[in-house]
Amino acid sequence: MKLREFAQEVYEILCKEYPNAKCMLNSKSPLELLIATQLSAQCRDERVNKVTRIMFPKFRDVYDYANTEPRKIEKMIKSLGLYKVKAKNIVSSCKRIAEVYNGQVPDNMEDLLTLDGVGRKTANLILGEVYGQPAYVVDTHVKRVCKRIGITYGTAPDYIEKELRRVLKPETSNHFCHLIVNHGRKYCKAINPLCMTCPLNQKCLMHFEER
Numbered sequence: 447m448k449l450r451e452f453a454q455e456v457y458e459i460l461c462k463e464y465p466n467a468k469c470m471l472n473s474k475s476p477l478e479l480l481i482a483t484q485l486s487a488q489c490r491d492e493r494v495n496k497v498t499r500i501m502f503p504k505f506r507d508v509y510d511y512a513n514t515e516p517r518k519i520e521k522m523i524k525s526l527g528l529y530k531v532k533a534k535n536i537v538s539s540c541k542r543i544a545e546v547y548n549g550q551v552p553d554n555m556e557d558l559l560t561l562d563g564v565g566r567k568t569a570n571l572i573l574g575e576v577y578g579q580p581a582y583v584v585d586t587h588v589k590r591v592c593k594r595i596g597i598t599y600g601t602a603p604d605y606i607e608k609e610l611r612r613v614l615k616p617e618t619s620n621h622f623c624h625l626i627v628n629h630g631r632k633y634c635k636a637i638n639p640l641c642m643t644c645p646l647n648q649k650c651l652m653h654f655e656e657r
């Protein structure tokens with residue numbers, strides 16, 4: 447079976463298993479999603495949501511963030527780790543959005559990558575969630591699960607992104623990544639994956655290799 451067909455089968459199985467799979471970061475605007483994603487580096491989405499629930503109402507728009515001292519944001523996000531860098535990146539990226547992009551979160555990869563604290567993972571998430579473009583969000587779950595299943599053989603995020611671009615239908619790619627995150631949390635855990643009860647165990651490369 448070709449890898450594209452295989453990926454489509456995996457996608458269909460996961461769609462049934464996780465009918466509500468979606469981005470778990472709470473936000474009410476493209477800017478809020480960008481900031482929530484910057485805050486989520488090495489941190490669980492639930493913890494980010496807890497912090498942003500209090501922080502977001504304190505800022506009206508990108509200009510508010512751009513004109514704020516990073517120290518003020520540091521205090522609000524301290525519980526998330528890497529808070530000094532994250533606060534600095536939020537202020538500087540908002541300054542750039544205000545000055546260069548007319549206050550709008552960019553809608554293309556090239557411009558998104560010019561913002562501090564925005565790598566390909568964050569940029570892909572914005573493109574998929576905000577602008578409805580094909581997106582390939584390679585986080586720790588996507589890296590691990592796609593390799594185990596046999597959809598990719600690489601380990602570097604950029605390489606995996608290229609592989610996913612090759613095998614996934616563009617219109618399903620963003621949703622596919624959310625499904626894989628759900629699967630990584632529920633069954634395909636980093637330690638002791640629950641292969642015996644996993645709905646992919648008749649398809650998964652790692653499960654076959656272990657038999």
Ligand code: SF4
Binds near residue numbers: 639640646
């Ligand atoms: S069979 Fe095991 S390794 Fe494969 S996807 Fe399921 S939990 Fe992960």
